[in-house]
Amino acid sequence: MTATRAPDLIVTGARVLTMWADRPRAGAVAICDGVIVAVGDRAEVEPLAGPSTRVIEAGGATVLPGFVESHLHLVLGGSELTHLSLVGIEGEATLTRAFRAFANDNPEAPLLMGQGGDYGLIGRPMTRHDLDRVIADRPIAITAPDHHTVWANTAALRAAGVLYGADTPPGHEVVMGDDGTATGELREFEAFAKVIALGGDERVNLGIATGRDPSPWPDAAALAVDREKAARGLAHCAAHGITSVINMDGNRYTLALLDGLRAEGRLTARVKVPFHFKPDMAPDMLDEAGALTADYADDWLSSGMVKLFMDGVMDSRTAFRLDDYPGQPGHRGAGLFGQDEFARIATEADRRGLQIAVHAIGDAAVRRTLDGYAAARAANGPRDSRHRIEHIELLDRTDLPRFATLGVTCSIQPVHGPGVLDFGLDGMEPFGADRLRDAFLCRDLQAAGAMVCFSSDWPVTDISVLRGIRAQLVRTPYPGAGDQRLPLSDTLAAYTARGAWAAHMERLTGTIRPGLSGDLVILTGDIEAVPEAEIDALGIRATIAGGRVTHGG
Numbered sequence: 001m002t003a004t005r006a007p008d009l010i011v012t013g014a015r016v017l018t019m020w021a022d023r024p025r026a027g028a029v030a031i032c033d034g035v036i037v038a039v040g041d042r043a044e045v046e047p048l049a050g051p052s053t054r055v056i057e058a059g060g061a062t063v064l065p066g067f068v069e070s071h072l073h074l075v076l077g078g079s080e081l082t083h084l085s086l087v088g089i090e091g092e093a094t095l096t097r098a099f100r101a102f103a104n105d106n107p108e109a110p111l112l113m114g115q116g117g118d119y120g121l122i123g124r125p126m127t128r129h130d131l132d133r134v135i136a137d138r139p140i141a142i143t144a145p146d147h148h149t150v151w152a153n154t155a156a157l158r159a160a161g162v163l164y165g166a167d168t169p170p171g172h173e174v175v176m177g178d179d180g181t182a183t184g185e186l187r188e189f190e191a192f193a194k195v196i197a198l199g200g201d202e203r204v205n206l207g208i209a210t211g212r213d214p215s216p217w218p219d220a221a222a223l224a225v226d227r228e229k230a231a232r233g234l235a236h237c238a239a240h241g242i243t244s245v246i247n248m249d250g251n252r253y254t255l256a257l258l259d260g261l262r263a264e265g266r267l268t269a270r271v272k273v274p275f276h277f278k279p280d281m282a283p284d285m286l287d288e289a290g291a292l293t294a295d296y297a298d299d300w301l302s303s304g305m306v307k308l309f310m311d312g313v314m315d316s317r318t319a320f321r322l323d324d325y326p327g328q329p330g331h332r333g334a335g336l337f338g339q340d341e342f343a344r345i346a347t348e349a350d351r352r353g354l355q356i357a358v359h360a361i362g363d364a365a366v367r368r369t370l371d372g373y374a375a376a377r378a379a380n381g382p383r384d385s386r387h388r389i390e391h392i393e394l395l396d397r398t399d400l401p402r403f404a405t406l407g408v409t410c411s412i413q414p415v416h417g418p419g420v421l422d423f424g425l426d427g428m429e430p431f432g433a434d435r436l437r438d439a440f441l442c443r444d445l446q447a448a449g450a451m452v453c454f455s456s457d458w459p460v461t462d463i464s465v466l467r468g469i470r471a472q473l474v475r476t477p478y479p480g481a482g483d484q485r486l487p488l489s490d491t492l493a494a495y496t497a498r499g500a501w502a503a504h505m506e507r508l509t510g511t512i513r514p515g516l517s518g519d520l521v522i523l524t525g526d527i528e529a530v531p532e533a534e535i536d537a538l539g540i541r542a543t544i545a546g547g548r549v550t551h552g553g
């Protein structure tokens, strides 16, 4: 009989919410070789300690499974941490002050980039002339929170070579004024790619923009620059208690950056990276998804997923809906994939054993995606596919039962709702007053038997899980929608166990039980005892991924 080695780490004196049905609450957790070896009362677990065991006394604070961020953009977010944050900025005067201070702090930057600029930032559609009044002598640009629009000043448009327009594919537009020059509004990636490139972020945008790899493959110096962007993203995740990340864009390059960090011992979260399949791709591009799945298939880096966009976003009225946008008879947005086309791709991806995740915000986009999943199931037979729909901001209620019937996971960002976290109430307008009743139906979806997981879509919104939890719990219901908030217990599950399940990672992480990875987050207090409106006053004391302390201590 071999002696069992003493644990490397014991967290004790905790209120452990395990998300494990057999033992939902405990007082202590022991981890050895990166794996949870004991969960129990402190009297059961503490005696396992040996001389070299590190013991963290949690002082009655909540310990949860490390958060599973079900939808974010890691490298893009990491790169934007060095941009000017415009979250919460309103009005021309405030914008100008913020940008000029940022310019002073960054005298050498070839492009001054602001991120998170609200569509209503200055109270009217923004033009290059507005931005010229902010700063005229250096290129500046602003990204909308949804990353579907960029506004640039004249210097940036000129430096990027798009001041007099550019050829762009359908759906991407350098908006032109009557005088034959660009207005400064750039819609979708192919329109703003050259502006982004001024700041050196073009390579890390490809995973979301084109799904293709940089060509030629970057040299060592460029790789090192981009690896630091990924590292900043990972550090930001660790600081917020996140130990698993579903990156909702991707290509081989993204995985290569993360693999490079792993080689340096700097991969501090488990990352799943899908292959981003674009409408211009032939179905045999799914071969690349298969190759990524074969090449990255361990507990820290994996693929196995295809990400597609079915539509745009509500703010720019590019979400695909069943009825007309308010005040725009006949305008309903459009599906980025045709009905039959999507059904064909979904069937083929499903046949190859890939999980599918589709961005679908409007109710028509959601329905078309469900129809495609149904076609795949009819063709290939049922399997444990856990195909997902991302966002589901607007839903025709007749589709509610189909999620459970088809086994489709709902990956929702409750914090994206107008007026919920950082987004203004003006975001309600494109829904139409009579359709808010069908917006962000988290509770109705769960009640209909669907698996619901939560996330931030960072850098679209703040990554903070604790802020997200608070916002979800205290938000004001939309008129006619009923109360769509989930209670705290479901909310915590949506950020942990259900997120892990939705990513086929439930045998690895998402619950605290023996045999699973030592992925924990220790809060600074008891999340069940503080008032809901004060949950975001709690902090992250420590994050532990695979038994290693990745933040705090």
Ligand SMILES: [Zn+2]
Pocket: 071, 072, 073, 248, 457
């Ligand atoms: Zn996203």
